[in-house]
Amino acid sequence: MGGASEAVARVGEEPDVVTGEGLPAAHAPAGQASAGWKVLPIVEGLVLLIALVLPWVLQDYLTVFATRVVILALFALSFDLVWGYAGIMSFGQALFFGAAGYGVALLARDLNVTSILLILPAGTLIGLTASLLLGGFLLLGRYPSSVIFVSLGTLTGSYAADRLARGWYYLGGQNGIPSIPPLTLGSYEFEEGPVYYYMVLGILVVVYLLCRFLVRSQFGLALAGLRENEQRIAFFGYKAQHLKAIIFAVGGTIAGLAGSLYAFHEGFVWPNMLGVVFSTQVVLYVLFGGSGTLIGAVIGTVIIEGVSFWLSDNYRDIWPIILGVLLLLVIMFRPLGLVSLVLGERERVGSFGKAPNKAKESGHAAP
Amino acid sequence: MPLLEAQGISKVFGKLTALDGAALTVGENEFHGLIGPNGSGKSTLMKCVAGADVPTTGKVSFVNTDITAFTPTERARAGMSLKFQITSVLPTLTLYDNILLALQAQCSLFDLVLSRTRRKLHDQVMTMLTQFRLADRAHDAAAALSHGQQQWLEIAMALAGRPRLLLLDEPTGGMSLEERRVTGELLQPIKQHCSLVIVEHDLDFIRDICDRLTVLDQGKVLASGTVAEIQANKSVQEIYLRRA
Numbered sequence: 001m002g003g004a005s006e007a008v009a010r011v012g013e014e015p016d017v018v019t020g021e022g023l024p025a026a027h028a029p030a031g032q033a034s035a036g037w038k039v040l041p042i043v044e045g046l047v048l049l050i051a052l053v054l055p056w057v058l059q060d061y062l063t064v065f066a067t068r069v070v071i072l073a074l075f076a077l078s079f080d081l082v083w084g085y086a087g088i089m090s091f092g093q094a095l096f097f098g099a100a101g102y103g104v105a106l107l108a109r110d111l112n113v114t115s116i117l118l119i120l121p122a123g124t125l126i127g128l129t130a131s132l133l134l135g136g137f138l139l140l141g142r143y144p145s146s147v148i149f150v151s152l153g154t155l156t157g158s159y160a161a162d163r164l165a166r167g168w169y170y171l172g173g174q175n176g177i178p179s180i181p182p183l184t185l186g187s188y189e190f191e192e193g194p195v196y197y198y199m200v201l202g203i204l205v206v207v208y209l210l211c212r213f214l215v216r217s218q219f220g221l222a223l224a225g226l227r228e229n230e231q232r233i234a235f236f237g238y239k240a241q242h243l244k245a246i247i248f249a250v251g252g253t254i255a256g257l258a259g260s261l262y263a264f265h266e267g268f269v270w271p272n273m274l275g276v277v278f279s280t281q282v283v284l285y286v287l288f289g290g291s292g293t294l295i296g297a298v299i300g301t302v303i304i305e306g307v308s309f310w311l312s313d314n315y316r317d318i319w320p321i322i323l324g325v326l327l328l329l330v331i332m333f334r335p336l337g338l339v340s341l342v343l344g345e346r347e348r349v350g351s352f353g354k355a356p357n358k359a360k361e362s363g364h365a366a367p
Numbered sequence: 368m369p370l371l372e373a374q375g376i377s378k379v380f381g382k383l384t385a386l387d388g389a390a391l392t393v394g395e396n397e398f399h400g401l402i403g404p405n406g407s408g409k410s411t412l413m414k415c416v417a418g419a420d421v422p423t424t425g426k427v428s429f430v431n432t433d434i435t436a437f438t439p440t441e442r443a444r445a446g447m448s449l450k451f452q453i454t455s456v457l458p459t460l461t462l463y464d465n466i467l468l469a470l471q472a473q474c475s476l477f478d479l480v481l482s483r484t485r486r487k488l489h490d491q492v493m494t495m496l497t498q499f500r501l502a503d504r505a506h507d508a509a510a511a512l513s514h515g516q517q518q519w520l521e522i523a524m525a526l527a528g529r530p531r532l533l534l535l536d537e538p539t540g541g542m543s544l545e546e547r548r549v550t551g552e553l554l555q556p557i558k559q560h561c562s563l564v565i566v567e568h569d570l571d572f573i574r575d576i577c578d579r580l581t582v583l584d585q586g587k588v589l590a591s592g593t594v595a596e597i598q599a600n601k602s603v604q605e606i607y608l609r610r611a
Contacts, residue, residue: 218482234443236468
């Protein structure tokens with residue numbers, strides 16, 4: 001080993017520790033960091049307001065389309081939790097969405113179960129079970145799994161489920177399961193339209209608020225640590241793999257809820273719902289809107305779906321190209337997504353400490 | 368009974384033998400310096416003790432438990448803490464949240480989800496920040512700190528869980544002379560409840576704060592003893608003179 005004959009280097013010569021020089025003073029001072037704090041609630045309020053009045057201004061067929069978008073936004077929310085907050089690269093989120101869709105479709109077809117009080121719990125349970133199984137396998141090793149292993153594992157899961165559904169006669173093969181009856185509550189039937197719309201919007205709002213509570217909690221702080229430096233937080237004593245498996249299962253549960261709502265809204269399920277295309281679509285929603293913000297997932301879904309709808313109507317042949325270019329532009333110039341236009345980094349990451357004023361007072365001068 | 372006892376530690380990377388039967392013994396409330404020329408295996412030994420690397424052969428005992436096969440999480444829960452050589456504070460989080468993140472590591476899932484320890488831990492967070500002279504910047508993002516301050520924040524984070532043994536890999540790397548002096552001051556009070564293993568190039572710094580030293584050369588222990596013993600040791604003087 002030649003190193004022994006070298007000089008005992010003085011500290012300044014170490015290349016990797018000097019990097020801190022470039023970091024300081026690059027950000028706004030603390031006083032300003034808390035000044036622009038109210039943007040996120042305003043954005044959220046605006047989105048909710050628009051969502052609430054939509055059925056009054058839209059024609060009926062557009063309300064049906066809007067319902068589909070709200071369900072997809074719920075699906076996007078599940079992916080944002082898993083990826084945007086915990087940094088788990090799940091390329092197979094559609095597996096849980098589709099599995100729940102197929103599950104509830106079978107309940108309706110074979111057992112005549114259509115009550116919302118049974119269907120929604122069943123869908124969430126299927127999503128939970130599937131994500132616990134896959135997440136347990138992919139994430140719960142003694143040492144952390146590599147990103148490649150997790151992303152390929154989820155991708156493969158989604159692809160395999162798609163193939164399985166295509167080849168399995170009981171699941172309807174390529175055609176899937178058609179003519180699912182409407183969702184019911186007692187003798188009431190949820191038909192497509194404003195009622196279904198407000199029902200899924202209500203569910204989206206409740207799930208959104210629960211997610212918001214979760215990501216702003218101390219658990220959310222642990223997730224932020226997980227996302228930024230998994231190895232570091234393991235050295236604090238966090239059971240990082242457990243945290244990942246838990247949030248993966250929460251994501252799977254929400255995807256399951258979305259999948260069961262989707263199946264009954266569309267009236268049929270088909271293998272694509274489980275597959276890679278759907279899994280990637282949700283990645284795009286979240287990337288486009290802005291990951292790790294929750295509202296970004298909702299906005300991304302609405303804009304991508306809305307623009308594709310409009311483009312496919314007006315530019316029948318070239319609309320996928322236009323959409324692709326648009327997506328590329330956003331990802332190139334706004335890698336943090338559309339919401340980063342109005343949302344600063346400090347607010348996006350959030351602050352988890354309590355009683356900031358009291359904290360300021362007890363401060364001491366730095367040396 | 369020593370707090371930490373590492374025996375016969377070898378680590379082989381392909382054809383390179385980084386450690387060849389190295390040993391390290393640290394007692395309660397002892398500040399122990401690990402020194403040696405570049406490439407002598409200091410950082411590798413540190414990593415093997417901390418669990419960032421698995422030794423090829425050898426045994427590490429901590430508080431009378433064989434922890435050789437423990438994961439980093441298990442070691443942390445047993446009372447061992449590590450500050451990495453490369454600063455790894457979480458840059459987008461505030462200083463306050465960095466400390467809180469370290470403090471809440473062993474809270475139950477239930478407490479974390481319901482944020483039940485947030486209030487309780489507030490005073491501890493502020494005490495740590497005050498102790499490390501960072502309290503007035505509690506709500507700045509960690510990325511906005513100077514390099515020296517980031518190192519202090521990281522030491523504070525490593526101490527947050529009240530470990531019995533703290534492993535510091537080059538804590539004064541890239542610091543000014545004044546910052547180094549302050550670092551020494553900041554470390555002194557922890558002696559009451561914690562032992563320290565410190566890898567450092569700055570020999571003056573090591574001499575000032577350590578009780579005992581272990582000198583590594585080419586993966587082997589060249590000498591181990593009190594600071595005075597090591598300073599009088601002929602072969603240690605020789606390897607440090609060779610650099611001139």
